[in-house]
Amino acid sequence: MNSTVQKNKTWPVIFGILGVIVMILPFFSGPYIQSIGRTVITYMILAISWDMLIRSGQLSFGLAGFFGLGSYAAVLSAVNLHFNPFISIVFAALVAGLIAFLVGAVVLRLRGMYFAITTLALGEIFRIIIHNWTSLTGGPNGKLLPKLAFDGASIPTYAMMVLFALIIIALSEYFKRSRIHYALTAIRDNEIVAKSSGINIYKYLLIAFTVTAAIQGAAGAGFAQLYGFVTPESSFNANYTLIPLAMTLLGGMYSTWGPVIGAVLLGVLGEFLKLYIPYGHLVVYGIIIILVLLFMPWGIVGMAGRLLKKGESHE
Amino acid sequence: MSELRTENLTISFGGLTATDNVNFNIKSGEIVGIIGPNGAGKTTLINLIAGIYYPTSGKIWLDDKDISQIPAHERSALGIGRTFQLIHPLEGLTVLQNVMTGFLFAQKMGLKQAREEARKLCRTLELTGLDRATGEINILETKKMEIAKALATNPKVMFLDEVMAGLNSTETLEAIDIVKQIAAERNLAVGVVEHVMGVITKLTHSVIVLDTGRIIAAGPYEDVAQNERVKSAYLGGGV
Numbered sequence: 329m330n331s332t333v334q335k336n337k338t339w340p341v342i343f344g345i346l347g348v349i350v351m352i353l354p355f356f357s358g359p360y361i362q363s364i365g366r367t368v369i370t371y372m373i374l375a376i377s378w379d380m381l382i383r384s385g386q387l388s389f390g391l392a393g394f395f396g397l398g399s400y401a402a403v404l405s406a407v408n409l410h411f412n413p414f415i416s417i418v419f420a421a422l423v424a425g426l427i428a429f430l431v432g433a434v435v436l437r438l439r440g441m442y443f444a445i446t447t448l449a450l451g452e453i454f455r456i457i458i459h460n461w462t463s464l465t466g467g468p469n470g471k472l473l474p475k476l477a478f479d480g481a482s483i484p485t486y487a488m489m490v491l492f493a494l495i496i497i498a499l500s501e502y503f504k505r506s507r508i509h510y511a512l513t514a515i516r517d518n519e520i521v522a523k524s525s526g527i528n529i530y531k532y533l534l535i536a537f538t539v540t541a542a543i544q545g546a547a548g549a550g551f552a553q554l555y556g557f558v559t560p561e562s563s564f565n566a567n568y569t570l571i572p573l574a575m576t577l578l579g580g581m582y583s584t585w586g587p588v589i590g591a592v593l594l595g596v597l598g599e600f601l602k603l604y605i606p607y608g609h610l611v612v613y614g615i616i617i618i619l620v621l622l623f624m625p626w627g628i629v630g631m632a633g634r635l636l637k638k639g640e641s642h643e
Numbered sequence: 644m645s646e647l648r649t650e651n652l653t654i655s656f657g658g659l660t661a662t663d664n665v666n667f668n669i670k671s672g673e674i675v676g677i678i679g680p681n682g683a684g685k686t687t688l689i690n691l692i693a694g695i696y697y698p699t700s701g702k703i704w705l706d707d708k709d710i711s712q713i714p715a716h717e718r719s720a721l722g723i724g725r726t727f728q729l730i731h732p733l734e735g736l737t738v739l740q741n742v743m744t745g746f747l748f749a750q751k752m753g754l755k756q757a758r759e760e761a762r763k764l765c766r767t768l769e770l771t772g773l774d775r776a777t778g779e780i781n782i783l784e785t786k787k788m789e790i791a792k793a794l795a796t797n798p799k800v801m802f803l804d805e806v807m808a809g810l811n812s813t814e815t816l817e818a819i820d821i822v823k824q825i826a827a828e829r830n831l832a833v834g835v836v837e838h839v840m841g842v843i844t845k846l847t848h849s850v851i852v853l854d855t856g857r858i859i860a861a862g863p864y865e866d867v868a869q870n871e872r873v874k875s876a877y878l879g880g881g882v
């Protein structure tokens with residue numbers, strides 16, 4: 329059996345099956361399962377966005393910051409400007425993207441841990457501003473959303489999140505298949521070589537940083553639609569950074585499918601663990617990150633790729 | 644017809660002047676050797692011209708344009724190509740994709756055209772197995788890939804930094820032929836750094852000799868080799 333053919337067919341089959349499960353989920357499950365589905369999808373979107381930036385070698389801890397920013401942008405635009413839920417999500421993406429674009433000039437000069445810590449600090453700055461700007465944001469008490477998308481109906485909201493995830497998967501695949509892939513990979517591997525091949529490093533990092541921040545902002549706005557309110561503590565929760573990161577590490581970095589698989593596995597596992605041991609799921613995430621980093625640094629997708637390749641060379 | 648010219652080009656790293664008032668020029672159709680003992684400043688000169696470092700003082704002219712302050716990726720697009728002494732293949736990309744980068748970015752081609760042009764270029768270099776990872780190719784193939792990556796930017800001026808090092812004598816002869824042929828076909832200006840004088844004599848029309856950042860001699864290799872300062876620089880350098 330030709331293993332390159334096999335390799336090309338394995339993932340589409342797996343994702344076909346996953347896709348069918350996702351589509352028919354609403355017809356044989358109650359609102360509770362659907363709400364888990366929506367949460368998993370939110371984390372999946374965040375995980376993909378984190379991966380889209382790490383492909384350039386830049387480790388961001390800023391997910392929760394842009395997520396919170398987006399959730400506030402959506403709620404405040406709905407309250408004050410009477411934006412409908414869908415426009416408020418687009419607006420949140422634009423706000424998060426614009427802010428990333430503006431701070432990018434400073435942040436994208438940094439590398440490695442300096443970049444990571446600065447993105448983390450950035451999220452804290454957003455949170456502190458929102459916490460203290462009581463007249464606009466409601467301060468520590470947060471704000472209620474006046475009207476939920478589809479008036480909070482479970483199935484349409486679920487369908488909206490599925491559509492959102494499909495758009496982000498398509499965007500991530502576009503990043504993988506276009507010239508952006510060549511630029512980001514070259515920047516990750518060696519910046520001096522990249523420059524010498526004519527790659528404008530700052531331009532491509534700015535594209536990746538802006539687009540992924542916009543996705544994170546939109547994810548925050550989508551999440552506000554699920555919960556109906558925002559507070560500084562819940563919307564900027566560090567889990568929105570750590571959980572997607574763990575999911576991507578488990579599934580495998582530098583691909584679209586790694587974060588997707590990682591999000592499904594860890595997300596479903598985490599939601600059920602939560603029922604039996606509150607907060608225990610976070611411990612489990614921590615253990616999984618350590619085990620993956622020690623024994624499976626390329627994650628599930630990377631491992632599978634390697635195993636297939638090994639099979640090939642033994643034939 | 645192009646000309647690259649440096650004017651009192653100087654860079655200091657702390658107390659060390661790695662390039663010291665270098666006046667150097669090279670024209671289309673010329674192959675110039677850049678020689679000198681270890682640490683003489685050969686690689687640093689290339690890095691300055693390519694825009695990896697910015698000079699402490701002095702200028703770099705490409706034809707009538709002062710390029711000394713513009714960023715490296717723009718210089719690549721303007722026609723400065725180079726290989727790396729310490730080769731860092733882009734490991735996340737295949738051999739073909741490595742070669743495509745210059746076409747994509749320095750020449751601003753689309754993916755499809757870049758892929759075709761990269762294939763064509765590799766064919767002329769007799770580089771095959773293009774879908775392999777960079778970790779799977781041998782040293783001659785790696786060197787060919789380096790040359791292909793430099794050529795993919797469509798350079799007017801190209802610097803080869805010890806591109807023959809590590810090759811055996813048959814491979815070196817093959818590499819010399821390839822460089823000569825391409826330089827002639829494309830009417831390139833080529834700067835060649837090599838420690839093996841046999842390569843320098845076979846490949847270059849003239850040489851400059853660097854020592855502690857300064858040009859201490861220039862001209863045809865046969866003349867320069869007789870120069871007392873050059874002899875003592877090499878003796879002092881322990882070569």
Ligand SMILES: Nc1ncnc2c1ncn2[C@@H]1O[C@H](COP(=O)(O)OP(=O)(O)OP(=O)(O)O)[C@@H](O)[C@H]1O
Pocket residue numbers: 656659661679680681682683684685686687688728
């Ligand atoms: N970024 C840097 N920072 C500090 N010193 C540097 C830097 N780059 C080069 N140097 C120093 O400049 C001097 C010239 O180095 P360079 O690499 O140009 O020499 P070279 O002629 O290419 O030598 P070799 O034949 O060993 O390759 C050396 O003393 C080196 O240590």
Ligand SMILES: [Mg+2]
Pocket residue numbers: 685686687728804
């Ligand atoms: Mg050198």
